[in-house]
Amino acid sequence: MSADPKNLLADLLRAALVSVAPEQAETPILLDRPKQAGHGDFASNLALQLAKPLKRNPRDLAALLVAELPASPLVAKVEVAGAGFINFTLASDAKTRVVRQVLEQGDAFGRGAKNGVKVQVEFVSANPTGPLHVGHGRGAAYGASLSDVLDFAGFDVTREYYINDAGRQMDILALSTWLRYLDLFGIAIPFPPNAYQGDYVKDMAAQIREGHGDRFAKVSAADVLQGAPAIDVDKETHLDVLIANAKRLLGSDYAWVHGFALTEQLGDGREDLEEFGVTFDKWFSERSLFDTGLVEKAVAELDARGHLYEQDGARWFRSTAFGDEKDRVVQRENGLFTYFASDIAYHANKYERGFDRIIDIWGADHHGYIPRVKGALEALGLPPAKLDVALVQFAVLYRDGQKRSEERRVGK
Numbered sequence: 572m573s574a575d576p577k578n579l580l581a582d583l584l585r586a587a588l589v590s591v592a593p594e595q596a597e598t599p600i601l602l603d604r605p606k607q608a609g610h611g612d613f614a615s616n617l618a619l620q621l622a623k624p625l626k627r628n629p630r631d632l633a634a635l636l637v638a639e640l641p642a643s644p645l646v647a648k649v650e651v652a653g654a655g656f657i658n659f660t661l662a663s664d665a666k667t668r669v670v671r672q673v674l675e676q677g678d679a680f681g682r683g684a685k686n687g688v689k690v691q692v693e694f695v696s697a698n699p700t701g702p703l704h705v706g707h708g709r710g711a712a713y714g715a716s717l718s719d720v721l722d723f724a725g726f727d728v729t730r731e732y733y734i735n736d737a738g739r740q741m742d743i744l745a746l747s748t749w750l751r752y753l754d755l756f757g758i759a760i761p762f763p764p765n766a767y768q769g770d771y772v773k774d775m776a777a778q779i780r781e782g783h784g785d786r787f788a789k790v791s792a793a794d795v796l797q798g799a800p801a802i803d804v805d806k807e808t809h810l811d812v813l814i815a816n817a818k819r820l821l822g823s824d825y826a827w828v829h830g831f832a833l834t835e836q837l838g839d840g841r842e843d844l845e846e847f848g849v850t851f852d853k854w855f856s857e858r859s860l861f862d863t864g865l866v867e868k869a870v871a872e873l874d875a876r877g878h879l880y881e882q883d884g885a886r887w888f889r890s891t892a893f894g895d896e897k898d899r900v901v902q903r904e905n906g907l908f909t910y911f912a913s914d915i916a917y918h919a920n921k922y923e924r925g926f927d928r929i930i931d932i933w934g935a936d937h938h939g940y941i942p943r944v945k946g947a948l949e950a951l952g953l954p955p956a957k958l959d960v961a962l963v964q965f966a967v968l969y970r971d972g973q974k975r976s977e978e979r980r981v982g983k
Contacts, residue, residue, distance in 0.1 A: 576665045577602055579645060580613055584657075587639035588617065591632070595621055602659075611648070611658035618655040629655025683725030690726045691921055692718045694932035695844065696733040699836040700744045701769055703843050705966045706934065713963050714932045715849045729926070732851045733917060736833055737858040738910055742814045743767060744836070745829040749787065749817055751776035753795070756788040760795050763802060763810050775835055779828070787828060790820050860916045866908050869916040869951070870901050878950040888915075893946025896939070915947040922953050929958045938962055 581600045589596050598620055602613045618633035625632065633651040640649060645665035652658050673680045694714025697707050714730070722728045735741070747767040750760055755776060762768075779787065799812040818825045844850070860866050870886070873879050879886050884904030888911075891898050901912040921929050933940065945955035968975045 576645065576661055577613065579643065579665075580615070580659055583640050583643060583646070584615060584617055584636065586641050587636045588621075590639040591635045592621060592625055595624060605658060610652060610656075611650075611660040613659045613661075614652075615657045615659075616655070618651075618657060622655065633657050682723055685727065686725040688726050688927045689729070689925060690721055690928040690930065691729045691731055691924075691926040692721070692930045692932070693731045693733055693921075694718075695849075696735070697840065698735045698740050699833055699840060700740050701767060701836060702771055703840050705968060706963075708847065709966050710932055710934065710963045711844055711847060711849045713961070717930070717932070717961070726928075729853060730851045731853045731855055734837065734854055734856050734858075735910075736837075736856055737861055737913065739811075739814075741829060741833060743810065744772075744832045745825070746810070746814050746817050747772045748775045748779070748832045749821070749828055750795075750813075752779050753788055753790070753792075755780050756785055758788060758790065758792055758795075760792050761802065763806060763813065765806050765810055771836075771839075775832055778835075779831065787821060787824055794820055855917070857913055857917070860913050860920070861908075865920060866913050866916040869919050870908065870912055873901070873915070873947070873950055876950060876952070888943075888947060888950070890943045890946045893949055894942045895946055899943055911943065911947075914944060915951075918944060918948060918958065919951055919953065922948075922957070927957070931958065931960045933960060933962055935962045935964045 580602055584600050584602075585596070588598065588600070598617070600615065600617055601620075602615050605611055605614045618629045618636060621627070621632050622629040630651060633655040637649050637651060637657060640646075645662050645668075646659060647662040648660040650658050692714055694717075695703075695707055695711050697703055703711075718728050718730045743765075744767055747762075750762055750766065751773050753760060754762075795813060795816055797812075797816055799809045799816070802809050817828075821828065870879070873888060874886075878889050878892070879901065880889065881887070885900045886902040887898045888901050889898055899911050900909050901915070902908050918929070941960050944960075945958060948955045948958065
């Protein structure tokens with residue numbers, strides 16, 4: 572029998588119905604609050620529902636049902652009223668025992684039994700290229716709350732943060748940090764406007780100098796700028812050439828600078844989230860997808876299934892065949908895989924890990940990304956309906972009447 576009074580009464584009526592008219596055992600049982608307090612706590616029109624199919628007087632049916640009701644200490648009185656309503660008056664204990672249950676069970680009150688359904692909730696997943704901002708906080712609050720609700724309802728929940736630790740954005744952060752570091756040694760290089768401008772980059776540069784002196788400053792400005800077009804001619808190519816020069820000039824030390832910047836920003840973000848009350852069960856590295864060959868494997872599988880074609884030296888996924896507005900590049904002409912390719916591999920890996928439901932929480936600007944990701948999953952033979960994507964709107968803040976940007980490249 573249910574602990575909830577309304578469900579308890581439904582259980583009692585169901586037992587009486589099985590006894591009186593077993594062929595009608597699946598009839599929905601409705602219970603409502605009477606309009607007049609004198610008519611009890613709950614009323615059911617079950618006898619009125621059964622009168623026509625059983626061809627019986629509803630008041631007679633109501634009397635039969637009342638006679639067959641199992642006894643319960645939580646029911647003080649049952650009576651037939653009006654055209655055939657069954658009115659229930661609850662014992663006082665039925666109304667107060669829930670208070671005792673709340674006090675006894677504490678935080679566990681109302682918790683659902685474990686249902687064995689594995690759910691992964693991926694949220695925040697901000698690029699570790701700078702401090703988290705209020706927009707990330709909104710996504711963190713939503714994702715953590717949803718995860719807690721699902722866990723409380725009995726689902727086996729995994730809270731996951733996807734670390735974008737591979738690709739160009741991390742290279743830009745490493746370069747930005749190194750350029751600020753070189754500036755501390757008088758090696759003045761015009762700082763690219765499309766590099767990361769925040770003070771946190773200068774702080775990391777100062778930390779490197781404090782810990783390693785001039786170890787990474789054995790270069791000249793001419794070395795760093797070699798082959799780079801003017802910023803006002805092509806700022807993106809200028810940035811890419813500087814990144815390539817940094818890798819060449821630093822050699823194996825570039826990986827250290829890159830790793831230092833990543834670790835600092837990831838650690839800072841983790842601390843902010845923990846202070847906000849948000850923790851994760853798993854931090855998943857994008858780089859691991861490349862190191863284990865999963866990106867290459869996913870692209871090869873799409874190709875084997877006939878969903879890729881080559882154009883202008885690049886490999887394209889026919890995402891228009893799955894509802895996307897245009898086809899998407901998965902491998903550039905230089906052989907490098909796109910972020911989309913690693914995202915396909917990441918989502919395929921979620922399926923491989925055996926989650927029954929997968930929930931992604933993205934910013935509102937990613938709404939167009941949904942059909943291409945689901946399309947790629949379908950192309951891989953994976954059920955896209957298993958993936959749900961919730962979009963979180965941007966947070967808009969003003970300071971001194973001016974709208975503040977959440978963009979990290981210009982942030983503090």
